[in-house]
Amino acid sequence: MEEKETEALDYKSEICELVRKTKNNYINNESRLSKYVTFSQFENIEKIDAYLNSKHISGDTDDEGREKPFFNIVTAAVNIWYKATDIDRQNIRIKATKLKYWLMAFIATIHLQDWMKKTRFGAFLNDWGRALSKYGSAPLKFVEVDGELYPMVVAWNRMISDPIDFENNPKIEILYLTESQLLNNKEYNKDVVKSLIEKAETVRKTMSGENKDNNDEFYEVYEVHGMFPLSWVTKNPADREKLTQQMHVISFVEMKQNEYEDFCLYDGSEEKDPYMLTHLIKEDGRAQSIGAVEYLFDTQWMQNHTVKAIKDQLDLASLQIWQTADGSFMGMNVLSAMVNGDILVHTPNNPLTQMNNGSHDINALKTFGEMFYGNGQKMVGVTDAIAGNTFPSNTPYSSIELLNQESHGLFEIMTENKGFHIEDMMREYVLPNIKKKMDSVEEIAATLADNDIQKFDSIYVPAETIRRANKISAEKMFNNEVAPNQDLTAIESQIKSELSQLGNQRFIKPSDLDEKTWNDFFEDFVWTAEVEVTNEQSDKKTIMQTLSNALQAIARDPSLLQDPTKRYIFSKLLETTGAISTLELSNIPNPTPVPQASGGIASKSVGELATITK
Numbered sequence: 001m002e003e004k005e006t007e008a009l010d011y012k013s014e015i016c017e018l019v020r021k022t023k024n025n026y027i028n029n030e031s032r033l034s035k036y037v038t039f040s041q042f043e044n045i046e047k048i049d050a051y052l053n054s055k056h057i058s059g060d061t062d063d064e065g066r067e068k069p070f071f072n073i074v075t076a077a078v079n080i081w082y083k084a085t086d087i088d089r090q091n092i093r094i095k096a097t098k099l100k101y102w103l104m105a106f107i108a109t110i111h112l113q114d115w116m117k118k119t120r121f122g123a124f125l126n127d128w129g130r131a132l133s134k135y136g137s138a139p140l141k142f143v144e145v146d147g148e149l150y151p152m153v154v155a156w157n158r159m160i161s162d163p164i165d166f167e168n169n170p171k172i173e174i175l176y177l178t179e180s181q182l183l184n185n186k187e188y189n190k191d192v193v194k195s196l197i198e199k200a201e202t203v204r205k206t207m208s209g210e211n212k213d214n215n216d217e218f219y220e221v222y223e224v225h226g227m228f229p230l231s232w233v234t235k236n237p238a239d240r241e242k243l244t245q246q247m248h249v250i251s252f253v254e255m256k257q258n259e260y261e262d263f264c265l266y267d268g269s270e271e272k273d274p275y276m277l278t279h280l281i282k283e284d285g286r287a288q289s290i291g292a293v294e295y296l297f298d299t300q301w302m303q304n305h306t307v308k309a310i311k312d313q314l315d316l317a318s319l320q321i322w323q324t325a326d327g328s329f330m331g332m333n334v335l336s337a338m339v340n341g342d343i344l345v346h347t348p349n350n351p352l353t354q355m356n357n358g359s360h361d362i363n364a365l366k367t368f369g370e371m372f373y374g375n376g377q378k379m380v381g382v383t384d385a386i387a388g389n390t391f392p393s394n395t396p397y398s399s400i401e402l403l404n405q406e407s408h409g410l411f412e413i414m415t416e417n418k419g420f421h422i423e424d425m426m427r428e429y430v431l432p433n434i435k436k437k438m439d440s441v442e443e444i445a446a447t448l449a450d451n452d453i454q455k456f457d458s459i460y461v462p463a464e465t466i467r468r469a470n471k472i473s474a475e476k477m478f479n480n481e482v483a484p485n486q487d488l489t490a491i492e493s494q495i496k497s498e499l500s501q502l503g504n505q506r507f508i509k510p511s512d513l514d515e516k517t518w519n520d521f522f523e524d525f526v527w528t529a530e531v532e533v534t535n536e537q538s539d540k541k542t543i544m545q546t547l548s549n550a551l552q553a554i555a556r557d558p559s560l561l562q563d564p565t566k567r568y569i570f571s572k573l574l575e576t577t578g579a580i581s582t583l584e585l586s587n588i589p590n591p592t593p594v595p596q597a598s599g600g601i602a603s604k605s606v607g608e609l610a611t612i613t614k
Helices: 002-028 041-052 074-084 099-118 121-135 179-184 190-199 297-317 334-340 362-379 397-407 409-436 450-478 488-500 540-556 564-577 582-586 606-610
Strands: 031-034 037-039 092-095 137-145 148-153 171-177 219-229 243-256 259-269 275-279 322-324 352-354 444-447 505-508 530-533
Touching (some): 002 171, 002 219, 002 243, 002 259, 041 121, 041 297, 074 121, 074 409, 099 121, 099 409, 099 450, 121 148, 121 275, 121 409, 137 409, 148 409, 179 190, 190 243, 190 259, 275 409, 297 362, 409 530, 450 488
Antiparallel strands (some): 031 037, 092 530, 137 148, 171 219, 219 243, 243 259, 322 352, 444 505
């Protein structure tokens, strides 16, 4: 018993000392990326935050006490990156890897869309995109609450991590919780919480220690995730050599210099690391990539320097400065005398003349600043076309269109990288969570595109027609009546009429597909299906023109869709422009006759229904 208590004390001391050491190294030390390059992730993030808020890191005034203007150019670049790399939740779909799984992939996409709607995944995507455009990288966290998975973006300024290798080292998140939040968390040790409340400070602080505000209702705690000795959870010294993924919530109070009282509110094992680091363009040798703000560090500094020089000249030019040979004026402040309305008197024959303090070389300074500004815009890929600036007159429209397309090349790569990260988060976190909840018959609602509605209706309508006809026949037979010859076309028309009232929305249950639960439906589905992410930043004008030309071509020559060679070339043209995919073309259903039967009607299996698409 005594040995276990000693082990528990050692564990508490070790985890708290780990947090203090990691935090100190993160704030005060630099990483050497190469012989001439050092990098402090903490200072880098602080500088980014300062520039985004139009604040100088060297103070708001110069050595003479004069205010320094901040000519902000980074926010506009961040906004352009944010807009140009945006992805909407409707652009995320599950794609089958085998033909026989296409129906399951379609229904899985509906489940995914339902999850994204419940968890406000669209808002998460916006927050994520904003963080990526500012910092180049963004740490994400996936938390399960009451069986539901919620994604969130973790702010860099409350995240302590290894600046070189994020994935394989502990992650420490700084939280500020109120007394009620601490007491109401069922996972926290109540006795430790009460002791912490009695002894800890209650002021929110920045990572470097400055008070954030005067609110004294928050307690600082550290949520730590990483691979640690199993003995930290079991309190058994024999488990010390075995490492497992764990979560710890700790805090500490400095009693005297370098002496602390430690608090462990929670400790336990976890299935996987909840954090995931994402990048627009990954940089070698550092965890945080380079965002729009960091690329413009030097440009922003030189822009401020140039504007400050122009301001100083204009301020000097706005003053009236006089000079005289009369020695009695020595040491007098002529400017304040004029402001006060005093009458200046000087001795005879000694002239009082105004100095030539007019501004000079303003244009040279502007040209100098524009040189740096232009270079900075090229570095972040922001051209006049993408920024919405007016082009010089007589510029050919074709040149503007070509430049606009070229300008989006960098952002297409960034958006593609976001798509890869979405695939990873779906496969690692989201789809396994959805699969765990499949043992249900819960009805889900889905808002579908026209193509998807046709897919769903082509499966649902025949199955529902047969189901209703069978039900009528069964009722007749139960009442010892002769089963009538049923008009299946009329039943189908009634079902289609009911569906048309729903617009582009459909309500789907496993029973609609002849299965008892969603787990039964997905029993043979391999969850290695691909996650498809499309970029919504497409050239809609070009797509509309392409589709218009395609429609006219079909009207002139209907054989385009009959001749295999013509159809292939025609489909390839549409796919290359991004107007429509060949898969969408192949999924356009041809009219199929409804099977006629009398009496009982054999119910179709899901596999048979999946083939009713043409």
